[in-house]
Amino acid sequence: MGDKPIWKQIGSNLMWNKIPHYYQLFDNDRTQLGTTYIDISCLKWAGQQFQGKAPIVEKLSSLPFQKIQHSMTAQDHQPTPHSCIISTVVGQLKMFLLKNINNAWVCTNDVFRLALHNFG
Numbered sequence: 001m002g003d004k005p006i007w008k009q010i011g012s013n014l015m016w017n018k019i020p021h022y023y024q025l026f027d028n029d030r031t032q033l034g035t036t037y038i039d040i041s042c043l044k045w046a047g048q049q050f051q052g053k054a055p056i057v058e059k060l061s062s063l064p065f066q067k068i069q070h071s072m073t074a075q076d077h078q079p080t081p082h083s084c085i086i087s088t089v090v091g092q093l094k095m096f097l098l099k100n101i102n103n104a105w106v107c108t109n110d111v112f113r114l115a116l117h118n119f120g
Contacts, residue, residue: 030061043110
C-alpha cells in the first residue's frame with residue numbers, strides 16, 4: 001500500500017482517480033472491468049446479486065444501455081480492517097468496497113441502486 005498511512009492514501013489521488021477510471025471503463029468497454037473485480041467479488045445491481053468476476057462482467061456487459069450519466073457530487077472513503085476501503089459515491093448510483101491485494105486495489109463489493117427521490 002505504500003509508505004503513507006491509509007488515511008493519507010485515501011485523501012490523496014488514489015480514490016479520486018480510481019472511481020473515475022471505473023466509470024471510464026464502464027462507458028467505453030465494460031469487458032475491461034474484469035481487472036477491477038476478483039473471483040470473490042459481489043455485485044448487487046438494483047436488487048439482483050452476482051458473485052465472481054465473470055458473472056459480474058457478464059451482467060455489466062449485457063446492460064441494454066451504452067452510457068449512463070455519472071453524477072458524482074461527492075465521494076467518501078474510509079479504511080476498514082484487512083486493508084479495505086469502503087467508498088460511497090454520492091450521485092444516486094454506487095457504493096464500493098475496495099481491497100488492496102498485492103498493491104493493487106480491487107473491488108470486492110459493488111452496490112448499484114438508482115436512488116431518485118422527490119424532495120418536494
